Amino acid sequence: MKEGIRNTLVFDMKDFRDEDFKEYEALVPSASIDLTYEEAKFIDPLSCKVTLFRQGDNNIYVTADITTTLSVECRRCINPLEVDITTTVDLLCSIGNEPSEQEEGGERYYDGETLDISEDVRQVLVLEIPAWPLCSETCKGLCPECGTELNTAECSCEITNETPVSASNPFSVLSKMLDNS
Numbered sequence: 001m002k003e004g005i006r007n008t009l010v011f012d013m014k015d016f017r018d019e020d021f022k023e024y025e026a027l028v029p030s031a032s033i034d035l036t037y038e039e040a041k042f043i044d045p046l047s048c049k050v051t052l053f054r055q056g057d058n059n060i061y062v063t064a065d066i067t068t069t070l071s072v073e074c075r076r077c078i079n080p081l082e083v084d085i086t087t088t089v090d091l092l093c094s095i096g097n098e099p100s101e102q103e104e105g106g107e108r109y110y111d112g113e114t115l116d117i118s119e120d121v122r123q124v125l126v127l128e129i130p131a132w133p134l135c136s137e138t139c140k141g142l143c144p145e146c147g148t149e150l151n152t153a154e155c156s157c158e159i160t161n162e163t164p165v166s167a168s169n170p171f172s173v174l175s176k177m178l179d180n181s
């Protein structure tokens with residue numbers, strides 16, 4: 001049984017009392033679950049399909065499919081690019097008190113009345129932020145001397161071997177080294 005699109009990842013278990021499973025759709029503003037970063041902006045909202053399955057009296061198995069788009073900067077040329085993210089959160093939630101030590105392996109506890117998976121979803125999405133986004137594997141980046149974007153223009157700077165390889169095209173540095181020998 002489905003209900004309307006919601007905007008939160010907090011579920012009231014009163015709605016789920018007489019059912020064995022239930023699907024929810026949610027469009028959740030990323031800022032509402034604390035996903036706000038300077039270098040990686042989640043483009044609102046997070047699209048979530050959440051299914052709750054009852055397992056015995058005390059357990060609820062939760063699976064959430066999340067799709068969203070991230071706006072990041074290419075590490076070489078600093079142009080913005082969008083990264084599509086699709087991920088899944090699986091949790092077994094048991095009624096009880098959260099132990100003082102963080103549980104591993106996707107098992108967690110809730111109070112039997114309100115199930116809030118915001119933090120679980122947040123943690124999974126943080127891991128999806130790419131550490132080294134590139135607009136293209138062959139992006140030439142910016143000239144470290146004059147800042148010209150080398151994908152669209154050329155400059156006349158001499159790139160020396162002291163230039164960090166990551167900031168320039170490693171193949172041009174290599175061919176220069178071979179020319180010199």
Ligand SMILES: [Zn+2]
Nearest residue numbers: 074077135139
């Ligand atoms: Zn680039």
Ligand SMILES: [Zn+2]
Nearest residue numbers: 143146155157
């Ligand atoms: Zn230059």
